[in-house]
Amino acid sequence: xxxxxxxxxxxxxxxxxxxxxxxxxxxxxxxxxxxxxxxxxxxxxxxxxxxxxxxxxxxxxxxxxxxxxxxxxxxxxxxxxxxxxxxxxxxxxxxxxxxxxxxxxxxxxxxxxxx
Amino acid sequence: xxxxxxxxxxxxxxxxxxxxxxxxxxxxxxxxxxxxxxxxxxxxxxxxxxxxxxxxxxxxxxxxxxxxxxxxxxxxxxxxxxxxxxxxxxxxxxxxxxxxxxxxxxxxxxxxxxxxxxxxxxxxxxxxxxxxxxxxxxxxxxxxxxxxxxxxxxxxxxxxxxxxxxxxxxxxxxxxxxxxxxxxxxxxxxxxxxxxxxxxxxxxxxxxxxxxxxxxxxxxxxxxxxxxxxxxxxxxxxxxxxxxxxxxxxxxxxxxxxxxxxxxxxxxxxxxxxxxxxxxxxxxxxxxxxxxxxxxxxxxxxxxxxxxxxxxxxxxxxxxxxxxxxxxxxxxxxxxxxxxxxxxxxxxxxxxxxxxxxxxxxxxxxxxxxxxxxxxxxxxxxxxxxxxxxxxxxxxxxxxxxxxxxxxxxxxxxxxxxxxxxxxxxxxxxxxxxxxxxxxxxxxxxxxxxxxxxxxxxxxxxxxxxxxxxxxxxxxxxxxxxxxxxxxxxxxxxxxxxxxxxxxxxxxxxxxxxxxxxxxxxxxxxxxxxxxxxxxxxxxxxxxxxxxxxxxxxxxxxxxxxxxxxx
Numbered sequence: 171x172x173x174x175x176x177x178x179x180x181x182x183x184x185x186x187x188x189x190x191x192x193x194x195x196x197x198x199x200x201x202x203x204x205x206x207x208x209x210x211x212x213x214x215x216x217x218x219x220x221x222x223x224x225x226x227x228x229x230x231x232x233x234x235x236x237x238x239x240x241x242x243x244x245x246x247x248x249x250x251x252x253x254x255x256x257x258x259x260x261x262x263x264x265x266x267x268x269x270x271x272x273x274x275x276x277x278x279x280x281x282x283x284x285x
Numbered sequence: 286x287x288x289x290x291x292x293x294x295x296x297x298x299x300x301x302x303x304x305x306x307x308x309x310x311x312x313x314x315x316x317x318x319x320x321x322x323x324x325x326x327x328x329x330x331x332x333x334x335x336x337x338x339x340x341x342x343x344x345x346x347x348x349x350x351x352x353x354x355x356x357x358x359x360x361x362x363x364x365x366x367x368x369x370x371x372x373x374x375x376x377x378x379x380x381x382x383x384x385x386x387x388x389x390x391x392x393x394x395x396x397x398x399x400x401x402x403x404x405x406x407x408x409x410x411x412x413x414x415x416x417x418x419x420x421x422x423x424x425x426x427x428x429x430x431x432x433x434x435x436x437x438x439x440x441x442x443x444x445x446x447x448x449x450x451x452x453x454x455x456x457x458x459x460x461x462x463x464x465x466x467x468x469x470x471x472x473x474x475x476x477x478x479x480x481x482x483x484x485x486x487x488x489x490x491x492x493x494x495x496x497x498x499x500x501x502x503x504x505x506x507x508x509x510x511x512x513x514x515x516x517x518x519x520x521x522x523x524x525x526x527x528x529x530x531x532x533x534x535x536x537x538x539x540x541x542x543x544x545x546x547x548x549x550x551x552x553x554x555x556x557x558x559x560x561x562x563x564x565x566x567x568x569x570x571x572x573x574x575x576x577x578x579x580x581x582x583x584x585x586x587x588x589x590x591x592x593x594x595x596x597x598x599x600x601x602x603x604x605x606x607x608x609x610x611x612x613x614x615x616x617x618x619x620x621x622x623x624x625x626x627x628x629x630x631x632x633x634x635x636x637x638x639x640x641x642x643x644x645x646x647x648x649x650x651x652x653x654x655x656x657x658x659x660x661x662x663x664x665x666x667x668x669x670x671x672x673x674x675x676x677x678x679x680x681x682x683x684x685x686x687x688x689x690x691x692x693x694x695x696x697x698x699x700x701x702x703x704x705x706x707x708x709x710x711x712x713x714x715x716x717x718x719x720x721x722x723x724x725x726x727x728x729x730x731x732x733x734x735x736x737x738x739x740x741x742x743x744x745x746x747x748x749x750x751x752x753x754x755x756x757x758x759x760x761x762x763x764x765x766x767x768x769x770x771x772x773x774x775x776x777x778x779x780x781x782x783x784x785x786x787x788x789x790x791x792x793x794x795x796x797x798x799x800x801x802x803x804x805x806x807x808x809x810x811x812x813x814x815x816x817x818x819x820x821x822x823x824x825x826x827x828x829x830x831x832x833x834x835x836x837x838x839x840x841x842x843x844x845x846x847x848x849x850x851x852x
Contacts, residue, residue, distance in 0.1 A: 205401050208401075233409070236413035239410045245389060245407050247404070260396050263399040264399070264401045265400060266401070267399040270397055270398065271397070
């Protein structure tokens with residue numbers, strides 16, 4: 171509950187911090203699985219709503235480039251990595267829980283101690 | 286180790302993947318199940334990671350099987366540093382494309398979970414590494430940190446189940462390590478998923494001494510040793526002692542080994558100890574046990590064979606000096622590399638550790654004989670039963686190797702001599718007893734053979750004399766006054782010699798006397814014979830004179846008759 175209440179203040183703060191930066195996002199998938207497809211669709215929608223015009227998404231298919239998994243410490247699929255702005259953030263899952271994705275990307279403040 | 290044998294044997298039932306870890310392949314009858322996962326569980330610090338690392342590195346080195354080490358805890362650099370002291374050059378193996386190290390870092394605070402996911406990333410990484418180096422083996426160390434890193438345990442469990450299935454399909458022989466749980470084998474119940482082979486490592490402290498143990502809890506489709514095996518980690522890695530796996534069917538030799546004391550060899554059926562037998566020398570303090578051990582070592586080394594001398598009381602230098610004082614130069618054998626001293630306090634480590642280190646020394650040094658001086662010193666670190674169990678294992682092992690072993694045992698004063706303190710006499714083939722005899726205000730050493738299996742041995746007591754000329758066994762004198770040793774023995778010898786000399790003189794005198802008598806008798810006989818001859822001659826002369834007289838008388842009568850004119 172608190173997360174939603176505080177959201178406006180937090181959004182203003184983050185807007186000040188990340189306003190002009192271009193967000194570099196990387197989505198790791200392994201083949202065209204339903205989860206991967208869902209994750210990409212969810213991400214696209216979310217970015218269009220929250221970061222219009224200042225984001226780029228790079229989709230990496232580990233079945234084609236398996237050696238890339240090691241560099242970003244990918245374990246779970248799908249994994250979204252926020253490369254920029256730093257610090258690097260990692261979000262796993264099909265990104266269906268929008269609130270959590272926003273929190274994970276620092277677009278919404280974290281609620282209490284629970285991630 | 287007999288990898289060849291175990292491998293060909295195991296082909297009949299289950300294909301095995303030898304680990305190359307000393308002892309583990311014996312315990313598991315040839316290695317881990319090939320193409321299947323094995324679970325290694327144990328508490329922190331019990332050597333799980335090391336076992337995994339050795340499995341991979343020895344697999345590469347000894348069996349030409351490239352391997353993947355997936356670490357969930359330590360990173361590449363830490364791993365490389367940790368095993369560098371074992372002589373494992375991980376960087377080089379990586380360069381040669383034989384080893385792949387992948388550090389999987391899972392940080393819960395960095396991960397936001399947002400819906401459905403799987404662990405395909407892990408699968409991708411494994412299959413990528415596998416393809417890259419052609420891996421046959423893999424270690425996952427330790428998968429349990431995933432439970433800390435990933436929030437959704439249901440997904441994790443489902444994925445682990447899939448992972449193990451997949452590893453099998455990939456034909457990878459896997460070692461999975463897991464932390465010990467309080468009530469279960471592993472904290473997160475991984476044994477549910479890995480059911481082919483489960484090995485437990487244990488590290489416990491008893492009497493302030495740490496001991497490591499390994500046990501094969503389960504091994505589907507294969508016979509395996511079920512005991513807890515003593516385990517050791519040292520500068521060459523992990524070693525497991527499969528000693529209790531040995532039976533009582535060791536080869537028996539009728540070859541003899543000299544005890545180093547000529548007279549003792551004579552007492553032992555004329556030839557000494559049997560090769561590969563175990564000898565116990567027991568006695569009170571200062572009875573000469575170490576000297577006996579040294580004499581034996583000297584004799585073995587003089588024949589160009591190696592001896593391992595384990596001392597729990599004296600430093601090598603001290604033994605060399607002391608034995609020099611009784612005319613034994615052990616230093617020359619040490620310089621030739623035939624004699625190896627190992628001095629350590631028995632309390633330095635636990636019984637198991639002693640056992641493993643002795644086993645290792647023997648494997649490396651390959652001695653023909655081994656001396657342990659004294660075994661009773663081990664009582665400070667274990668109970669009689671434990672020591673007996675340990676010595677049984679050592680003796681079985683040594684007998685299997687055909688190594689003659691001499692143990693000394695200190696009998697505390699005032700106790701029964703026929704009782705060795707650690708109750709090991711029944712394990713011994715030959716038991717020599719050294720005891721002190723007090724008489725005539727002296728203490729003297731006496732040696733006798735209490736038993737010696739398989740040879741006609743002397744039942745005699747011998748006095749054991751240490752001098753600067755070495756060890757000598759001297760007959761003891763037994764008489765009405767008891768056993769004579771030391772000065773009393775010398776007195777007895779002197780008395781005997783005097784008596785013998787007196788008897789000899791008497792005999793000579795008698796001989797002389799009878800010779801004189803014979804001579805005088807012969808002289809008398811001669812005189813009589815001469816007299817007799819004289820008498821005979823006289824008689825002859827008398828006879829002739831008589832004849833002459835008779836003849837003259839006759840003639841006279843005839844002449845007289847003629848003159849008177851008889852007609």
